[in-house]
Amino acid sequence: MGSRLKDKVAIITGGASGLGFSGVKLFLQEGASVVVVDYDDKQLKKVIKPLEEKGKKVIGIKADVSCEEDWKKVVKKTVAKFKKIDILVNNAGIHIPQDVLHVEAADWQKVLNINALGMVLGIKHCAPIMKKNGGGSIINTSSIGAEIGGFGDGYSVAYSMSKGAVRALTKHASQVLGKDNIRVNTVMPGVMFTDMTVKLGFKSRQELGKIYKGTACLPPFAGEANDIGYLYLYLASDESKYATGSEFIVDGGWVASSGTASDGRTYE
Numbered sequence: 001m002g003s004r005l006k007d008k009v010a011i012i013t014g015g016a017s018g019l020g021f022s023g024v025k026l027f028l029q030e031g032a033s034v035v036v037v038d039y040d041d042k043q044l045k046k047v048i049k050p051l052e053e054k055g056k057k058v059i060g061i062k063a064d065v066s067c068e069e070d071w072k073k074v075v076k077k078t079v080a081k082f083k084k085i086d087i088l089v090n091n092a093g094i095h096i097p098q099d100v101l102h103v104e105a106a107d108w109q110k111v112l113n114i115n116a117l118g119m120v121l122g123i124k125h126c127a128p129i130m131k132k133n134g135g136g137s138i139i140n141t142s143s144i145g146a147e148i149g150g151f152g153d154g155y156s157v158a159y160s161m162s163k164g165a166v167r168a169l170t171k172h173a174s175q176v177l178g179k180d181n182i183r184v185n186t187v188m189p190g191v192m193f194t195d196m197t198v199k200l201g202f203k204s205r206q207e208l209g210k211i212y213k214g215t216a217c218l219p220p221f222a223g224e225a226n227d228i229g230y231l232y233l234y235l236a237s238d239e240s241k242y243a244t245g246s247e248f249i250v251d252g253g254w255v256a257s258s259g260t261a262s263d264g265r266t267y268e
């Protein structure tokens, strides 16, 4: 048990699975009280119960991040239970793979509502509570799909656009909230083996990585949840106290290698 987040209160959206759940476990290990927000009630109960049984300072709240009324409920319950909010990880996100020629307007809107509006609403309702307490840290999860277009994200126009919006939101919010000592940063994962990629049909990290060999530099060419969980931890803690408005890429070298020649040359 460490103390990097001692006495801090964190909300993590989409915390019942994948990258968010990695953050939940690491934050608890480092002394934070954690509010896990997710709209999958079944999964939420499944992950919260064992943590509660171990006596962890954790609660689960079923909420849809794209619903403003749900955010009011989340903030009210968090303050009632833990008195304050120091950290918000805007991690919840969905993916509907449709390219620009096949996109359904309703699906596009749904992705934007959850992936982009959901983060706006989280900041709108949590930042005033952080301000009362002297500051805080907000972490917005984007994707390298926002950097390299469709290839990194299953050819999805809505997903890339929503993740581009997250980058702009971070820069905007860091300007608005800096005076209140609230930091806002963007995390840009490459391909990570989580439930999201399982839903896209991949059974293991190795199987997922196989199709990205030559795209990412680091074997097995796909990351795992803790690769991002540890970044969440750094950005949540006071160790990152001078970082705001910035983008943190963890992608096994994918973006760096996207300028690689495609004629079969290797670096062996």
Ligand SMILES: NC(=O)c1ccc[n+]([C@@H]2O[C@H](COP(=O)([O-])OP(=O)(O)OC[C@H]3O[C@@H](n4cnc5c(N)ncnc54)[C@H](O)[C@@H]3O)[C@@H](O)[C@H]2O)c1
Binding pocket: 013, 014, 015, 016, 017, 018, 019, 020, 037, 038, 039, 040, 043, 063, 064, 065, 066, 091, 092, 093, 094, 114, 118, 141, 142, 143, 144, 188, 189, 190, 191, 192, 193, 194, 195, 196, 197
């Ligand atoms: N896995 C990857 O390769 C990858 C790469 C880049 C970025 N990301 C981003 O990382 C974040 C986490 O992804 P993951 O791979 O852990 O996904 P995941 O599917 O394993 O977990 C996402 C969680 O968010 C929850 N959620 C979805 N919509 C919600 C809503 N409206 N309200 C509340 N909860 C909701 C889901 O129930 C789920 O528990 C997402 O924003 C995703 O876009 C993932």
